[in-house]
Amino acid sequence: GLAISLSLARAMHGDLTVASSPAKGSTFSLTLPLAACAAPLGAEEVEEGGLLVVAANPIMRAMLRSLLEPQAGRVLPAVDADEALAAMEAHAPAAVLIDDGVEGGLERVAAAAEARGLGVTLLRTPASTSALPSAAYRIVDKPVTKRALVEAVLATGGAADHRLVL
Numbered sequence: 001g002l003a004i005s006l007s008l009a010r011a012m013h014g015d016l017t018v019a020s021s022p023a024k025g026s027t028f029s030l031t032l033p034l035a036a037c038a039a040p041l042g043a044e045e046v047e048e049g050g051l052l053v054v055a056a057n058p059i060m061r062a063m064l065r066s067l068l069e070p071q072a073g074r075v076l077p078a079v080d081a082d083e084a085l086a087a088m089e090a091h092a093p094a095a096v097l098i099d100d101g102v103e104g105g106l107e108r109v110a111a112a113a114e115a116r117g118l119g120v121t122l123l124r125t126p127a128s129t130s131a132l133p134s135a136a137y138r139i140v141d142k143p144v145t146k147r148a149l150v151e152a153v154l155a156t157g158g159a160a161d162h163r164l165v166l
Contacts, residue, residue: 002016002028005030008059008063009030009031009032011062011063011066011067012032012033012062012063012066013032013033013066014030014031014032014033015030015031016028016029016030016031017029017031049073049074049092049093049094050072050073050074050075050076050091050093050094051068051072051073051074051075051076051093051094051095051096051097051153052075052076052078052084052087052088052091052093052095052096052097052113053065053068053075053076053077053078053097053099054078054079054080054081054083054084054096054097054098054099054102054109055077055078055079055098055099055101055102056079056080056099056101056102056103057099057101060099060101061077061079064097064099065077067146067149067150068097068149068150068153071150071154072095072150072153072154076091076093080102080103080105081102081105081106081108081109082105084096084098084105084109084112085108085109085112088109088112088113088116088118092116093118094118094119095118095119095120095121095153095154096109096110096113096118096119096120096121097121097123097153098110098120098121098122098123099123099124100122100123100124100125100128106122110122110137114137119137119138119153119155120137120138121137121138121139121140121152121153122137122138122139122140123140123142123144123149124139124140124141124142125141125142126141126142138152138153138155140152140153
């Protein structure tokens with residue numbers, strides 16, 4: 001549990017420390033940077049391009065943003081299908097990454113992205129039954145390395161035969 005907590009803290013540009021005293025116990029401290037909240041979608045004009053990341057879990061969104069932003073540039077987070085569709089309209093991302101933890105609406109997001117000619121990547125657990133109705137997307141099974149995920153999400157060209165099991 002502590003190793004996972006430390007990894008999550010560092011993925012969010014923070015740290016986890018411990019101070020122990022015999023017979024007194026241990027104190028664990030989580031330090032995270034204070035970040036300003038993003039403006040609501042449509043509140044300001046944002047340049048086109050970047051990556052739309054659709055993930056219901058806030059920790060997953062933060063980790064994906066941390067992993068992908070250096071290579072993909074701007075990362076637009078979305079919690080659900082409605083937020084993702086609004087982000088596509090307002091910001092015109094270049095590609096879409098959908099985590100299979102997003103309930104209901106995977107098909108709507110994928111169809112809207114495909115209609116715009118965007119690359120779509122589905123990140124899923126091997127036991128997941130999540131699937132999209134078209135062959136015009138990539139599937140990346142968890143667990144996945146950072147390098148393999150970046151390569152899959154930023155791959156260009158036709159989507160046929162882009163299934164990756166890592």
